[in-house]
Amino acid sequence: xxxxxxxxxxxxxxxxxxxxxxxxxxxxxxxxxxxxxxxxxxxxxxxxxxxxxxxxxxxxxxxxxxxxxxxxxxxxxxxxxxxxxxxxxxxxxxxxxxxxxxxxxxxxxxxxxxxxxxxxxxxxxxxxxxxxxxxxxxxxxxxxxxxxxxxxxxxxxxxxxxxxxxxxxxxxxxxxxxxxxxxxxxxxxxxxxxxxxxxxxxxxxxxxxxxxxxxxxxxxxxxxxxxxxxxxxxxxxxxxxxxxxxxxxxxxxxxxxxxxxxxxxxxxxxxxxxxxxxxxxxxxxxxxxxxxxxxxxxxxxxxxxxxxxxxxxxxxxxxxxxxxxxxxxxxxxxxxxxxxxxxxxxxxxxxxxxxxxxxxxxxx
Amino acid sequence: xxxxxxxxxxxxxxxxxxxxxxxxxxxxxxxxxxxxxxxxxxxxxxxxxxxxxxxxxxxxxxxxxxxxxxxxxxxxxxxxxxxxxxxxxxxxxxxxxxxxxxxxxxxxxxxxxxxxxxxxxxxxxxxxxxxxxxxxxxxxxxxxxxxxxxxxxxxxxxxxxxxxxxxxxxxxxxxxxxxxxxxxxxxxxxxxxxxxxxxxxxxxxxxxxxxxxxxxxxxxxxxxxxxxxxxxxxxx
Numbered sequence: 001x002x003x004x005x006x007x008x009x010x011x012x013x014x015x016x017x018x019x020x021x022x023x024x025x026x027x028x029x030x031x032x033x034x035x036x037x038x039x040x041x042x043x044x045x046x047x048x049x050x051x052x053x054x055x056x057x058x059x060x061x062x063x064x065x066x067x068x069x070x071x072x073x074x075x076x077x078x079x080x081x082x083x084x085x086x087x088x089x090x091x092x093x094x095x096x097x098x099x100x101x102x103x104x105x106x107x108x109x110x111x112x113x114x115x116x117x118x119x120x121x122x123x124x125x126x127x128x129x130x131x132x133x134x135x136x137x138x139x140x141x142x143x144x145x146x147x148x149x150x151x152x153x154x155x156x157x158x159x160x161x162x163x164x165x166x167x168x169x170x171x172x173x174x175x176x177x178x179x180x181x182x183x184x185x186x187x188x189x190x191x192x193x194x195x196x197x198x199x200x201x202x203x204x205x206x207x208x209x210x211x212x213x214x215x216x217x218x219x220x221x222x223x224x225x226x227x228x229x230x231x232x233x234x235x236x237x238x239x240x241x242x243x244x245x246x247x248x249x250x251x252x253x254x255x256x257x258x259x260x261x262x263x264x265x266x267x268x269x270x271x272x273x274x275x276x277x278x279x280x281x282x283x284x285x286x287x288x289x290x291x292x293x294x295x296x297x298x299x300x301x302x303x304x305x306x307x308x309x310x311x312x313x314x315x316x317x318x319x320x321x322x323x324x325x326x327x328x329x330x331x332x333x334x335x336x337x338x339x340x341x342x343x344x345x346x347x348x349x350x351x352x353x354x355x356x357x358x359x360x361x362x363x364x
Numbered sequence: 365x366x367x368x369x370x371x372x373x374x375x376x377x378x379x380x381x382x383x384x385x386x387x388x389x390x391x392x393x394x395x396x397x398x399x400x401x402x403x404x405x406x407x408x409x410x411x412x413x414x415x416x417x418x419x420x421x422x423x424x425x426x427x428x429x430x431x432x433x434x435x436x437x438x439x440x441x442x443x444x445x446x447x448x449x450x451x452x453x454x455x456x457x458x459x460x461x462x463x464x465x466x467x468x469x470x471x472x473x474x475x476x477x478x479x480x481x482x483x484x485x486x487x488x489x490x491x492x493x494x495x496x497x498x499x500x501x502x503x504x505x506x507x508x509x510x511x512x513x514x515x516x517x518x519x520x521x522x523x524x525x526x527x528x529x530x531x532x533x534x535x536x537x538x539x540x541x542x543x544x545x546x547x548x549x550x551x552x553x554x555x556x557x558x559x560x561x562x563x564x565x566x567x568x569x570x571x572x573x574x575x576x577x578x579x580x581x582x583x584x585x586x587x588x589x590x591x592x593x594x595x596x597x598x599x600x
Binding site: 263264266267268269270271272274276353354356357358359 | 438
């Protein structure tokens with residue numbers, strides 16, 4: 001009994017965790033394919049933008065707050081990028097500010113980890129390889145000393161020659177306080193019913209952002225958006241269905257287990273126990289097994305996420321699984337496992353307890 | 365018995381206020397292979413305080429069914445049962461269970477023991493009140509199972525398990541003991557220990573009804589009944 005509860009809970013947990021990780025991964029994939037919108041300086045030459053990987057010109061940082069107040073995008077990422085000399089070559093110095101989320105929500109950042117790097121840099125793979133740098137090394141850039149916090153893996157894009165730091169640190173290095181050259185507006189909140197999200201967002205933002213231009217990288221992002229909405233819809237149906245199936249399996253097993261114990265129940269009746277007491281004994285035992293199985297299932301599910309999550313969803317799954325088992329999951333797993341097992345066992349126990357014990361003892 | 369001129373059929377005896385068990389005209393049928401078979405057919409018997417009554421007869425003659433009806437375990441199709449003056453089938457299932465717990469000691473024919481409880485706890489589930497395990501351990505010693513209190517039933521012999529069933533039926537000092545083959549699987553010495561316990565219960569004022577294939581005189585029976593094909597005969 002406890003084993004089946006554990007398997008059911010583990011399956012549910014595995015599905016929910018994987019779905020959660022997949023959603024995270026989808027967000028990162030969207031970022032990597034160009035995302036939704038980029039707000040650039042009006043004077044930026046788009047040909048140069050695509051060739052160099054960043055826009056010339058500047059926009060005032062104050063506009064970030066203006067965009068934020070419109071709640072048109074789930075995430076806003078302020079950036080400042082310039083090519084700078086570094087040793088015998090050049091690198092694209094990229095400052096990334098703290099992500100702002102719509103409606104005051106707190107989401108997992110897709111560009112996380114840079115905002116607190118005042119004295120540290122993160123290097124693209126080629127930028128590090130070319131200079132023989134690894135994590136923990138100290139380097140000098142534009143006359144300032146930095147530690148290397150992290151070296152990113154290869155992406156096959158211009159990002160491989162970037163040097164990342166916090167927006168504040170890069171503004172200071174470049175002598176450009178309060179200035180940006182790009183705001184990325186991710187996951188525009190235009191609703192499924194909006195046929196042309198780009199036009200809709202433009203109509204909202206353009207009047208508010210003088211001196212800027214808004215571009216959208218390509219249509220692939222829109223396809224991804226629709227795909228994500230579809231996946232979320234499927235998940236909202238599949239998750240409760242899976243939970244329901246697991247609950248049915250556990251309660252069905254508890255019911256069968258209760259029926260199989262009719263002889264035992266008959267014995268209890270024969271020695272004079274009341275139906276209520278018998279029901280309590282059988283139900284309590286099932287509940288304990290359910291709790292044990294539920295909690296065990298949470299751990300098993302977590303183990304499965306660690307083992308196969310990364311393979312299924314890709315990088316990032318291991319990190320998420322590494323966050324460990326949540327206390328709320330243990331509590332919920334135990335509670336739900338116990339309640340479902342108890343409910344399943346109670347019915348046959350009461351029926352058997354109210355049947356003539358002679359009949360029950362014969363196993364009829 | 366039908367073939368013996370010294371026996372007469374018994375469908376009921378005059379009710380006595382003192383009878384611990386008083387059955388009249390009990391009938392019970394079972395559907396076997398789609399055919400209704402009357403397993404107990406108009407049977408009556410009584411057991412008085414301090415009396416040991418033996419019920420014999422071939423297998424399948426309806427002895428166990430009669431005992432189950434007498435013990436409030438199986439509702440008869442017709443007829444009446446009174447245990448200590450109360451009709452167990454006229455009261456709720458819970459009150460019937462309470463009646464069994466307080467006045468009836470059932471010794472079942474098959475090894476209905478809980479495999480996850482040790483010997484003392486298997487006996488003690490028949491006891492109501494505190495200190496059941498202590499009482500059970502003491503009783504186990506009296507029927508030759510001293511030192512076996514902590515043993516699980518699965519590790520005990522058939523004879524030892526039989527004695528556990530006897531101890532469980534007696535642990536709460538019932539007024540009426542219904543024992544179905546209490547000496548089956550027992551060697552002579554163990555059987556004598558069990559019979560001594562049943563006789564001791566009688567001497568304490570309990571009425572005992574024993575189903576057995578052993579000679580009735582082995583139990584020192586006060587009265588002997590015999591069942592054949594669902595009908596009861598009293599040996600004169």
